[in-house]
């Protein structure tokens with residue numbers, strides 16, 4: 001019998017050829033659970049219990065750098081918009097006061 005492959009997050013049974021297996025991603029403050037269930041009943045049982053401690057194997061911590069990159073992109077867009085606004089304003093001022 002095969003011992004590798006996805007296991008049911010509730011009963012730890014290795015996935016077989018039976019139908020009805022499905023995966024669920026759960027996002028919590030501490031990270032994300034990548035869950036795999038052999039049946040809806042076991043998914044229901046898993047969610048009925050308190051969330052287990054985040055486990056290295058099943059929880060991917062949000063990378064600390066991702067938030068910084070997001071802010072950098074945001075800051076770049078803001079600077080671009082402000083720059084374009086500045087150029088636009090300067091063009092209007094020049095047109096109004098210096099060109100005529």
Ligand SMILES: [Zn+2]
Pocket residue numbers: 008009010011012013037038039042
């Ligand atoms: Zn199961």
